Amino acid sequence: MLGLQHFTTSTDLVSVMESVFTQTHQWRWESVVLGSCFLFFLLLTRYLSKRNPKFFWISAAAPLTSVVLASLLVYLTHAENHGVQVIGYLKKGINPPSATSLEFSPPYIMIALKTGIITGVIALAEGIAVGRSFAMYKNYQIDGNKEMIAFGMMNIVGSLTSCYLTTGPFSRSAVNYNAGCKTAMSNVVMAIAVMITLLFLTPLFHYTPLVVLSAIIISAMLGLIDYEAAIHLWHVDKIDFCVCLGAYLGVVFGSVEIGLVVAVTISILRVLLFIARPRTTVLGNIPNSLVYRRVDQYPIAQSIPGIFILHIDAPIYFANASYLRERISRGIDDEEDALKTKGRTNLQYVILDLGAVGSIDTSGISMLEDLKKNLDRRGLQLVLANPGSEIMKKLDKSKVLEGIGHEWIFLTVAEAVGSCNFMLHTQKQADSNGTHDNMV
Template sequence: MGNADYVYPSTNEYRQCAHPVAVPPPQPFFKSFKNSLKETFFPDDPLRQFKNKTPSRKFFLGLQYFLPILEWGPRYTFQFLKSDLISGITIASLAIPQGISYAKLANLPPILGLYSSFIPPLIYAMMGSSRDLAVGTVAVASLLIGSMLGDEVNATENPALYLHLAFTATFFAGLLQASLGLLRLGFIVDFLSHATIVGFMGGAATVVILQQLKGILGLQHFTQSTDIISVLRSVFSQIHEWRWESGVLGAIFLFFLLLSRYFSKKRPKFFWISAMAPLTTVILGSLLVYLTHAEKHGVDVIGNLKKGLNPPSFGDFVFTSPYFTTAVKTGMITGIIALAEGIAVGRSFAMFKNYNIDGNKEMVAIGTMNIVGSCFSCYLTTGPFSRSAVNFNAGCKTAMSNVVMAIAVMFTLLFLTPLFHYTPLVVLSAIIISAMLGLIDYEAAIHLWKVDKFDFVVCMGAYIGVVFASVEVGLVIAVAISVLRLLLFVARPKTFILGNLPNSTIYRSVEQYPTTNDVPGILILQIDAPIYFANSSYLRERISRWIDEEEDKLKSTGETSLQYVIFNMSAVGNIDTSGISMLEEVKKITDRRGLKLVLANPGAEVMKKLNKSKFIETIGKEWIYLTVGEAVEACNYKLHTCKPDATTEDSQPWNNV
């Protein structure tokens, strides 16, 4: 880096170009605290629409807020109905076989998958703010319920207790979800980063696929554990139990499902082929078993499904020990995962159609449908990506497509459930495997590796934890790594030296812009984070090292000795008392070395606290500048025009604070 050539302004010129740095007017503590809470919990200011309205209008707007159907319902048209009718029937053809399959994955009676595709979609259609989300059961939540409840109660030996615990866990999941929305705590879900979700979903999908080897191979006894070691040991220790009839059927149906999905992906206008494929496999598989009597030759079937709508289950909740804790823990974990998936899916499709969804409204809607669903024999539901993608591609216009789907499921429950008697379990396994392959997003993992290695570590930590330990362990590992990264960002913020871009008054990092020029006698540092107790000690030591290294460099080159240290504080959004103490210590260090500490562009919150702590008086108002450029000009003016014993007005720095 070279040295810049400067033209130093005269006193009058400098007076004209310098700008004062303002201290914000004092604000009462409670008002400031109220504003902070408002920005944290109510950034969208939901109450603004109620201002200057009559009581009756406020009441109606309040109903619209919690029941968005009252907002779009009056504007609903016949054209919308035609689109929603087509998309609703399409997603129903996917929801019926998936619902049955995912219920088996959770070790629950298959009929619960249909129950869970009837009541919750009706609730969401009234309360949800997404036009594209298709409500139903999901594989990952089903796996979590099956593994966590299965550790305490055997679904085969004690099916009634297991079923009641599933309803109880769903109730507490909904209670948590709705509470997060009502208390405006949706930002908690943001701690599940994109990298965490990619790894977690990929790991869960891998485990689910491996567990379906039980159905594909027709095994009667299988491990309750979800880790890959236990699953593979269970598979290969029963080689003599493998049934080739089931394996052949499974391979054929899986090939058909993958082929239809591949074709629909290549030709998006034929999306309905992939959407109809699961129901088609169920029909073909049932016919094949019925005509060949394959159930007598080693092919397991679903058996009888009870006709009729959802029976009430609010009297089946378990609130007694020792199972109450298990139900609460299962509900909390599955509720957070389902909430993160549902909101992420809803936001993704809202972005494509250029409209916004309210995250807190979604939490209340998803939570309410799970609370109500748990009272009517439903287990955990959310907005699965595969079903929502079909809904989106089918051209849905509003949440009415969920109502159409629910009506189709209701018709199935009332009249068609006997037709599923001969549905082979191997078909359900093939449907699950086909759906899960889409959740292993290896392209996203490769992208994480290219862009951010730490995010890739988070992703792989979640994946390895899920696959080799358990779903809960994988989630804990991923969140722990993410929080560790966040703490590292706070505790070890970036600091770097700034240089002057040639022929400009712009100052940028010398690492990013190697062509920048040194400013003789001046060290310009930028702190790229708020200054808190967690990083104040590190910053004090790092700044001291920057000063030592700069002085050593100047001594070795014989250049002008260091005179000024400028802090660019444009990125310091806030500072606490530990940070102010750090600045005071740095001020003492620079004073002992005969250097002058200068601040550039401190923000309003920082200036307010520096003023209250009297640090501005300590450093001197004249050494705080609006920009780095003005600070450098002031220091250069002082270096080249002022004498040490000067007492005239022209010898003073010209920053009128």
């Protein structure tokens, strides 16, 4: 856009800005004016197309129109002699197949394997990330496995015919999206157009200015910036916003690969944090029903006298077993202190709702075993509600189920509460009868 002859090959913002402002003496106003005019033209056509969908073809035809008009303008005005860079000479024709030139000898095959693995992983990650970003705009789903197979097959076949490395470039995808491409048939049309161009039309692109190609890419990129989606992420989920911001800053100040690594790292840390610090919530009964919900979410949910109900919202692994043990013990202590303050019935039953616990390992089993022993010392009974089949199998094989007692395993929280209430009522009657006999 500025007509610089020697520009940085780095893509980070710092390198680009340094290259731009350290060569201010080489800026060419001809390139700036030409690029700004065509950029304005492209943005105007997109705006008109969005205002009236019937004229979608205006935005679709704008890039090709810009290339033709810019080439004619440069040819008629000899702008290449005034600092406007052009494509220049292009070799005509298609390269011969390279299948017969492949080398599988040791010096080359190891280099190909190392380079192929690294570039393959990066290209696949970048291609899938770009595909998903466009899938959100178009409201469709992509399959990572199919994308990987497609990339692999294209590169295998392409390597036999001297094709360029195939991936999902963001700039070219943005241009396709901005032109209104709907299906993969656009790639077939593009490939045929490129083949016809290489065979017959390369001399016509000699005077095509590079600045108009820059304007096409810039206009396509501007259409993909969705700051409203970032604001929406901030209001909905702060961690997702951090993933978005980390990926953005990683790309701007580093590269696409660094942005992907930052985003994936933050996402993995979020998963690890969720596993290591699972949510535990106290449940209460909705009046006149058998439904039990979080007391902090439903103010009408009432606690059951003498019963403490705790819901565990994640699998129990070695990473969170100690944390859950502490959370459960702290919750029981807080509940007992609250009951003493209010002068209510002492706590006698602790119900763990395991409906959201999809799996458990040996550390989690040991945690339940230690919890059972701790509650027995405090005179409390451990009750399990809604454990899954995998949980039951492992508790049975580890003999922990025998220690808890099969009679203290229930399908639902409501059944567990009902049984505990029955035992409390029976115990009260027994205590009342014993007191009456002593008086007699």
